[in-house]
Amino acid sequence: MLIDYHTHHARCGHAVGTLEEYVKRGAELGLAQIGLSDHMPLLHVDPATYYPEMAMPMEELPRYVEECLALKEKYKGVIDVRVGLEGDYIEGHEEAIERIVGAYPWDYVIGSVHFLGEWDISDFRQTQGWEGKDRMAVYGQYYDAVAKAAATGFYDYIGHIDVIKRFGFQPEGDVTAMENAALEAVARHGLAIELNASGLRMPAAEMFPSKRMLEYALSLGIPVTVGSDAHQPARLHQYVDEARTLLKEVGYSQLATFEGRRRTLVDF
Template sequence: MKFDFHTHHERCGHAEGTIEDYIRSAIEQRLDMIGISDHSPYFGDEEDHPHPEVAMAKSEFPNYVEEVLRLKKKYEGQIEVLLGVESDFFPEHAETYRKVYECYPFDYIIGSVHRSDHISIFNKNRWKNLTKKAQQEQKERYYALIAESAKSGMFDILGHIDAMKANYPAFSDIQTEAVDRTLQVISEYDIAIEVNTSGKTKLAGGWYPSDEILERALFYGVKVTFGSDAHVPSRVGDEWEQVRQRLREIGYKEWAYFRQRKRYLTSL
């Protein structure tokens, strides 16, 4: 079974193409399942559309859901289209997000930490002039948020769990036990993590998470799945086969797919 659970489209303001463009690309790539998971609106903000180049407007969210469900029916028999969302995780607004999501028939929800200490994790300037201790504290706060997102029970998948390295590759070299502690929490709460191939588009290159983290995740019994994090239709399913092979080399035997908020496992 071939699938991709992490794709975006033009509503978020920084991706290209329509939802249907991503579905057609998935069919061309001979995927069995394609999940649409655009960035959630900022439900904790009073404004309807506070960050138009980051996420869709709150008022657009019902239209997003309706379009995915319509296309699910249209392409039935050709490919299975799944309704997802990549949700930001803000602890102070978690209940607001939870109540919104309960209103819709999602197949899965990806929980991603994109901001830590109110700064984008992709902002390389956040690392300027920090001591080694301060860098370690930054990394530990980031992983504390990921652990908290796992504990929230809101998510089926945790997105790109070392994406803070994206524009600061030295992030991976910062030594802390926070990564292992977080993986233990993810295992305890039985949430899957994705192997996300979009890291190749950033300074860090490669995938999220690193092979080292994937090895530790296997040790703790964490389940894995696949997401390209495509922001252009041509990246749908990008490096799926390479990821499958690498996971087998690491020692994984299976990975996860989702329907109606239920997780299933299939052989690698």
């Protein structure tokens, strides 16, 4: 069972490739399922004045869903296309997020924390945001947001749960308790997480989440899925074989798949 549930496409502005190019590439790679999961439109900042090319414009959202659904039908019997969304959690904007999540026939919605206020901690152009900050406080704010995202009921799984480490800005203190509390919130609310392989090509040089967090997730009974977080078709499924190997080392034997917001575990 080869799957990749985390992909981005030209509509979001910072990726390349059409949706169909990703689907065709997935079929070439022998994937059983491919998840199309572009970024939710920006809700809490003005796209005209914020950093450019962060997410698809709001007017593109229905077109994105329509194209995903058309590809799902077109490639039936060749590769299973799952229609997804990477839905940012932004504290204070829950009603707007809920409207988007409820408006379309998603197979799954990823809950990801990128923003702490107007600061996107995952954007390489905004690393200056760390300057002068208490890193332990930033990590605390981040993991608190992850726990709040899990509690909303909007999402099917949490994306790259420790992406706060992406650029290597580590605090001096021990963040194990914060990480564990976030995972405990995921378990408490019945969500899955992903093993996001893209961390291997980031300054963190480690998947999201770490092996230690995966081990704790397994002990809590949290299901896991996998994704490459590809932003170009050539990177589809990149490092996912390594991700599967790591999952087996930790003790996982099943992957979470999603259709119609229902989770099914499959052996791998």
